[in-house]
Amino acid sequence: MFPRQIQNFIDIFSKLPSIGPRMATRLAFYLAELDKNTLNKFISALSGIIDLGVCTHCFGITESKKTLCEICESKTRDKKTIAIVEKQTDVFTIEKAGGYNGIYLILGELKHDGTLEPEQRKKLELLKKRIEVEQNGYVTEIIIALGPNTFSDFVASVIKQAFKGMAERITRIGRGIPTGGQIEFADEETLRSSFERRS
Numbered sequence: 388m389f390p391r392q393i394q395n396f397i398d399i400f401s402k403l404p405s406i407g408p409r410m411a412t413r414l415a416f417y418l419a420e421l422d423k424n425t426l427n428k429f430i431s432a433l434s435g436i437i438d439l440g441v442c443t444h445c446f447g448i449t450e451s452k453k454t455l456c457e458i459c460e461s462k463t464r465d466k467k468t469i470a471i472v473e474k475q476t477d478v479f480t481i482e483k484a485g486g487y488n489g490i491y492l493i494l495g496e497l498k499h500d501g502t503l504e505p506e507q508r509k510k511l512e513l514l515k516k517r518i519e520v521e522q523n524g525y526v527t528e529i530i531i532a533l534g535p536n537t538f539s540d541f542v543a544s545v546i547k548q549a550f551k552g553m554a555e556r557i558t559r560i561g562r563g564i565p566t567g568g569q570i571e572f573a574d575e576e577t578l579r580s581s582f583e584r585r586s
Contacts, residue, residue: 393419444517445491446510447475458482458490465489467527469514471546473497473539477532489530494542497533501541511549518553529554 389397393415401411418426440449442456449456458464458478468489472478478491492514494507503511518526529550533539547557 389415445478446493446495447478447491463488465527467522468530469526469528470530470532471514472532473534481532489528494533497538497542499538501538503542503545511546515550515553518550524553526554527556529557531557531559533559 388394389412393412396415396418397408397411399411400406400414401408403411406414418429421429438451440451440453441447442449442459443454444459445456447456447458453460465488469492470481470487470489471492471494472481473494473496475493478493481487481491492510494510495504497507498504518524529546531543531546533543543559550557
């Protein structure tokens with residue numbers, strides 16, 4: 388029905404979050420109708436993503452050939468305050484809201500049954516080892532900055548148990564974000580308030 392190149396685009400892009408086959412089809416035809424110069428800018432932006440890396444500390448995105456992201460590399464960040472978040476976009480949202488000067492650990496998307504993937508457990512273990520080696524086994528605060536929903540509640544209890552005795556306090560962000568909401572979609576004031584009212 389569609390040219391092979393269009394169908395290939397639809398097959399690939401329909402797998403992206405929030406894009407299904409209908410949106411992928413619209414995007415494919417929109418891009419196909421662009422002038423070559425504009426289309427090349429899209430292609431260049433997309434191909435540039437290949438060069439990105441992953442931070443060895445927080446598991447966030449880094450520029451090519453860098454082992455640490457800008458936040459983990461910074462000498463002004465409080466390394467004894469660690470916020471555990473679900474997604475990279477959560478970090479950007481928290482940073483934009485302001486008021487937080489610690490570092491992060493990005494767990495990865497949570498399963499809705501509340502269980503942690505082996506890769507997520509490995510990230511938590513690596514964080515524990517880093518606290519033991521770099522902070523003498525003890526930090527000021529671990530903030531569990533996961534969205535307010537049932538499966539996050541279960542993961543939060545697992546994290547609290549895993550880091551028991553390794554932090555002066557282990558807190559959870561306040562409930563300013565509605566139950567079932569996501570951090571990346573929270574407005575800055577609500578998110579800042581959630582951090583201030585953590586308990």
